[in-house]
Amino acid sequence: MFSRNGKDILNKKRLQRIARYVLPTVLAVVISYLLLKEIDLKKIPETLSRIPIKAVLIGFSCYCLLVLAKALRFRTLLGLDSSVHQIYPILALHTFWGNFLPMRTGDISYLYLMQRRQKVEATQGIASLMVASIIDLVLLIGLMVATATLLLPKLSGKLSWTVLYLTPLLIGTGLIGLIILACAAPNLCNNLVQRCVKPLLRLEKPSLTWIVNKIISILNEITAFRFNLRFLKVWGYSLLCLTIRFGFQCYLVAEMGVDIPLTEVLFALAFTNGFNLLPVQTVGNFGTTEFPFAWFLNYFGTSIESATVTGFSLHILILLYCLPLGVYGFFSKPKEQ
Numbered sequence: 178m179f180s181r182n183g184k185d186i187l188n189k190k191r192l193q194r195i196a197r198y199v200l201p202t203v204l205a206v207v208i209s210y211l212l213l214k215e216i217d218l219k220k221i222p223e224t225l226s227r228i229p230i231k232a233v234l235i236g237f238s239c240y241c242l243l244v245l246a247k248a249l250r251f252r253t254l255l256g257l258d259s260s261v262h263q264i265y266p267i268l269a270l271h272t273f274w275g276n277f278l279p280m281r282t283g284d285i286s287y288l289y290l291m292q293r294r295q296k297v298e299a300t301q302g303i304a305s306l307m308v309a310s311i312i313d314l315v316l317l318i319g320l321m322v323a324t325a326t327l328l329l330p331k332l333s334g335k336l337s338w339t340v341l342y343l344t345p346l347l348i349g350t351g352l353i354g355l356i357i358l359a360c361a362a363p364n365l366c367n368n369l370v371q372r373c374v375k376p377l378l379r380l381e382k383p384s385l386t387w388i389v390n391k392i393i394s395i396l397n398e399i400t401a402f403r404f405n406l407r408f409l410k411v412w413g414y415s416l417l418c419l420t421i422r423f424g425f426q427c428y429l430v431a432e433m434g435v436d437i438p439l440t441e442v443l444f445a446l447a448f449t450n451g452f453n454l455l456p457v458q459t460v461g462n463f464g465t466t467e468f469p470f471a472w473f474l475n476y477f478g479t480s481i482e483s484a485t486v487t488g489f490s491l492h493i494l495i496l497l498y499c500l501p502l503g504v505y506g507f508f509s510k511p512k513e514q
Contacts, residue, residue, distance in 0.1 A: 208464025212471065212489075216482045224433050224490040232432040233494070239425035240498040244268050246421055250414035253407060254305040255297055266509035267291060273503025276496055281456040300391060304398030310454050311352055312415045317451040318349040320419070324444040331441075331477055360408070363400035370396055423447070429494060435487050437479050442487075445473040466492050 248264040257264065267290040275283035284306055291297035322345050359366055374389045402408055423446055427439050449470045459465050467488035474484035 208459065208468055212464065212467055212485050216485050220482070220486045221489050221493070224435070224486050225493065227434045228429065228432045228494075232429065236425050236429050236494065237498050239421055239428075240495070241502070243418060243421045243425075244272055244502060246414055246418045247272070250309065250411060250418060251291075251305055253410045253414060254308060255291070255295070255301065256407070257295060257297075259295060263294070266506040267294060268506075269502040269509075270506030273499045273506060276499045277461055279458050279460050281458060298394075300394040301398050304395045307395070308399060308402070308411075309415070311356065312412060313419070314451060314454055315349055315352050315356075316415060316419050317447050317454075318345045318352075320423075320447045321345055321444060321451070322349075324440055324447065327440050328444060328477070359400045360402050360404055366400050367393075367396060422450075426491060426495075429491060430487060433487060433490060435483055437474060437483065437487060438477075441474060441477045441479070444477075445470045448473055461496065462492070 245261070245265060248261050248268040251268065252259070252261055252264045267287065270290060271283065271287040273283075274286040275281070277283070287306065288299050288302040291302045292299055370393060374393065377385055377389050423443060426446055427442055430437065430442050431439060449466060452469050453462065453465060457465055467485060470488040471481060471484035474487070475481045
């Protein structure tokens with residue numbers, strides 16, 4: 178028999194588990210409703226129907242190349258000896274779940290599959306995701322600053338220099354500084370963390386001690402990187418991922434026949450992707466993808482209807498692209514090591 182406290186704990190965990198999925202679902206419905214009520218729903222299928230089949234297939238091919246670039250990046254990040262053909266299904270399934278599950282819980286599939294198929298420890302997997310996210314954010318900030326420079330005439334008087342340049346540059350510089358510190362002075366980083374966590378370890382609580390030790394292990398994995406050829410390859414693959422992702426998305430928007438300058442589309446895409454590096458996604462990423470994308474395009478002068486229709490049309494295409502890759506990743510069986 179469970180004690181009353183035991184039942185309360187189980188009920189609390191059950192409620193937390195339910196809330197983890199119910200709240201993002203409700204949020205997705207609310208945000209999507211607020212956006213969709215501003216447009217004629219018929220325009221989404223009309224916009225999608227304008228895209229030539231050839232363009233859809235080119236987009237899918239580029240999406241497959243994007244997953245390949247991701248596989249090469251994480252293979253290099255983790256220092257795996259396995260062929261890219263063994264890593265590709267893992268990233269295909271990770272990309273699928275990342276597009277559908279809320280709050281970045283899709284990353285759990287990456288950790289699980291890397292541990293099961295490639296014998297990668299969970300702490301090493303988490304460290305690789307963190308490093309990849311930091312690199313992505315640095316590149317996205319650089320892209321936003323570059324496109325903001327091109328859009329300066331339209332942004333002049335609307336957004337301050339602090340918002341346009343100073344804040345992104347400070348964040349980017351800070352992130353680069355952390356990368357340099359982690360690679361050049363790993364002992365200093367580890368010592369600082371050890372000093373910070375000592376008070377927590379003195380509490381001698383098993384659960385807290387376990388969490389602290391895991392954090393220390395993750396930091397050890399991150400500080401294992403050095404400025405070498407492997408480091409340059411990771412950045413190169415990250416830049417390749419960025420180029421493919423935004424290249425084919427801008428191409429698809431152009432093929433939709435909408436009257437939106439591609440520079441503005443690129444800026445909106447960069448901001449949206451940077452925003453979604455945070456654990457803010459809803460189920461299917463609906464709403465949290467379209468809202469920042471449509472908001473920025475509307476800020477540049479595009480009508481809210483045109484921006485929202487474009488955002489939903491592009492999002493639907495991406496979800497359709499990741500479906501066959503998810504199926505492939507699920508049924509693909511790893512070869513015996």
